Amino acid sequence: MLRMSALLGICVLSLLTAPAGAKGDEQVTSFTLDNGMEVVVIEDHRAPVVVHMVWYRAGSADEPRGVSGVAHFLEHLLFKGTETLEPGEFSKTVAENGGSDNAFTSLDYTGYFQRVAADRLGLMMQMEADRMVKLQIGPEDILTEREVIIEERNQRVENNPGALFREQRNAALYMNHPYGTPIIGWRHEMETLDLDDALAFYRQYYAPNNAVLIVAGDVTPDGVRALAEQHYGPLPANPDLAPRQRVEEPAHLAERRMVFRDPRVAQPYVTRSYLAPERDPGAQETAAALTLLAEVLGGGQTSVLTQALQFEAQTAVYAGAFYDATSLDDTSFGLIVVPAAGVSLEQAEAEMDRVIAEFLDTGIDAAQLERIKFQIKAQQIYARDDIDRLARRYGNALTSGLTIADVQAWPDVLQAVTEEDILAAARQVFDRTRSVTGYLMGDDLTEVMQ
């Protein structure tokens, strides 16, 4: 497991504009407790506030088959009491200290956070350490909370045809890997989740050697280290924690196409999702090229798809490109076109493919690439105004197989990307046999023919 005794004091993000860099950069320090718990401290002394987060390297993609949604269900249950805290007492205590708290579950991680006055950090650690190992829940908590997550699914997914469409699309893109299963779970499996399912996941993954502690705000590394050793230090590591090894995708040999009809759809659209590589530790170059590709193709008013389809041909009311670089396993690269009135989805798709083909032929406007790179530099300055987001950036990366060094190298890796890198990455990813094309449409058959 990860064991580092030396304090890695690192001053991050060498800003590329000289006057900016002179004005005090974000301060990031990291170390690891003896039980394997990784700690990241981000200093920002402008306000007496702290964000305290614990991220587990366990998300929905780590669930056993048949109990989809259990990672998210467990996240809800962690507010339901421990051997020392009554149900609801955790959040109540945070609120009584003027703070707010919540949690989130994703494919690769589950995170818990509180935002409080900096002098309450110790209390937050005490309670978070407590529920890492002393969860105590009864059968009645399970039943009520299961109703809550089903209502959450109703609200987020069942009431929203676009969300149902995304679920179906992911399931089609990933033929074997668990990223094809929704984070919130398939409804029929959520309905049978029980206490044993939740506790099995808890015992396997909730341990200090599977957790990342992130503290951001008006704190010092020494102060955080002392409190972390006091509260998290005594927790035992889980010796049975195995490296995360998910099942892999087989060769993709057939392009997949789907049509999803729902009478609640007023505005049809077409999407194309390609399986794509993600950032890997020490090897982020391809992901950086794909990040810039998404910007070049769909990042705002001057991007290639927007200019060609919204401004020139006027066949779209919206066009865009999406890529999530930070992921433990293979991620996806997406394109979307929302056709203008009177344009069919078939025409919209043909237009999308025409523009991509022309783009691969003609290459990238140097001025556009320069503007994008300047915005990435500026983003490093703006990002320092938002400690929650900085904290999440580290948490997301460290639970997706990356290291702090990778996070800190990322801006430079992005700056080093060339036009050739972007075009090469595009040619590698735009392979129809590794893609899903989806049409989302109403149930009115005539609209396709318009």
Next chain:
Amino acid sequence: MKTFVLTLALMLGAVTARAEMVIQEVTSPGGIKAWLVEEPTIPFVSLELRFKGGASLDAPGKRGATNLMVGLLEEGAAGMDARGFAEAAEAIAARLSFDVGDDTVAVSASFLTETQDEAVRLLRAALVEPAFEPQALERVRAQVLSSVRSDLKDPDAIASAAFDAMLFGDHPYGSPYEGTEASVAALTRDDIVAAHRAALARDRVYVSAAGDISAEALGTLLDALLSDLPQTGAPMPQPVEVVTEGGVTVIPFDTPQSVAVFGHAGMDRHHPDFFAAYVMNEILGGSGFEARLMEEVREKRGLTYGVYSYLVPKDHAALYMGRVASANDRIAETVAVIRAEWERMARDAVGEAELERAKTYLTGAYPLRFDSNRAIARILVGMQLDDLTPEYVTTRNARIAALTVDDLRRVAAELVRPEALHFVVVGQPVGLEGGVIGQ
């Protein structure tokens, strides 16, 4: 003329020296007022502008004009077409956003210290010299129409629109500010020019800034940015009284989870009991997991993922509203539980311990809000819209701490009115008695 500055050092949280925040009241040489918190740590500035009036200034028959106008501000100005404008903003990494609401047009800008002058020139072009080119008008109109059509099939939007129509009828508050398919389709370039002239004027602008800029520099910036706007805009709409009858209106819509919007008349932001009402609502339906509605509807019964109530003091009407969603076969129970909580609050108000908990939370959470340039700029401009003074930051917690159970009892008896609480439910609710209106 020089920039005039009035400085006020405010102790936030009153615990540490770091918690001191200095609000400067700046008057530019040209007479434009702004609040500033100078914070040079990070080399950028957050600037917030609010123009009072917003979409409620739409002329009769021109619903959606202000919204479409605001959508066009960054689509070409001062000799630049839409692409030219976007390229210029990207080249200096300025972040400009333009938004509209019932009562305001909101402009948010973040720009790097090193590119400040270019950013201000660009923002001025958008605000003062927008081109409203016919091509851009058609492109943005198509986007708005797409969104209007989507709202007609979205249960959340349907519920809000029906509730507003019921309360406000022909007043601008009574219809979505995006407009209808027919009204948006009929808008001409002249309508957009008129909406611009009506909404963006100096007599209604409120300004705040936080970040790497001095008071002197802000004064110069404001004159460059705003002095060419017209002095006066369109008159504000008339106030409107909120009258509801208790009951349920069902709007049939084929979806598995019913969405409910509920409410009745609220309280004006300037009412002396507004603080008491605010704290009372925190206890009844605030955003924490401890609020009574969350406890009774979600935690105890598992009927929903989220239920909230909130005071909505608009400029020309005051509402007390809430929102919830439950599966079609469970929404009736949800509505019954919310009604019961409304009755309990009206009858018994709140207990001593409950009030103390809410006060501790609200007073403790307040200083935590001021944690970034962006947040500070937003808070400061919001305070100005509410006619508050900078001292409010130092007195706010004391006023909350001084509230008693009797204050909350008085305000609960006046404000919380179960007999007037009306629910608009969109879905296929089972077992809900009430009037049904067609979709």
